[in-house]
């Protein structure tokens with residue numbers, strides 16, 4: 396991969412990449428070249444140019460991760476393992492720790508890593524701020540704030556106001572009900588979801604997924620086999 400030093404921020408490069416990757420996997424568009432910012436462990440920054448196809452191969456490497464700044468929402472990629480990093484846009488120092496909650500939780504948490512709330516975990520108060528949050532347990536109070544993605548694996552009824560994230564993901568075999576209006580960028584649905592969604596991006600219903608309720612947003616993709624039983628308002 397060609398690397399070069401470059402002080403220019405590639406704002407939204409990942410948005411473009413993700414959109415292109417999705418469209419590419421859907422067979423909607425030909426390969427396009429995209430740029431993204433890469434930060435090495437020693438702080439060296441570079442801009443990489445590649446196609447969505449070559450990017451997909453690299454995502455399996457465990458030492459690279461996409462981080463959405465907890466403070467300014469700038470999206471960048473971190474290469475190598477580190478327990479902290481500095482946002483290239485706002486210069487905020489971000490701790491990177493992966494944490495697991497396995498019992499009752501009512502405190503503050505702040506990490507640009509991934510927080511997993513296990514099946515025995517129960518968030519009753521406090522605020523959990525992380526790059527990614529995986530909810531396998533319960534939440535009855537407080538707030539989950541994921542700068543990147545919340546993944547729901549709890550099959551429980553949840554108040555949507557407790558879930559604050561850029562993207563939302565619901566795995567296969569999950570039956571989820573969210574009460575109140577859910578506002579996110581993208582929702583990736585492989586299970587069943589009953590909700591009132593207002594998105595700025597797309598609702599993607601996988602072949603195993605089914606959506607009930609109401610949907611408002613600019614993008615909608617339903618794979619063959621996916622279910623849609625909803626009031627739908629798709630607008631550009």
Ligand SMILES: [Zn+2]
Nearest residue numbers: 464467482485
């Ligand atoms: Zn930032």
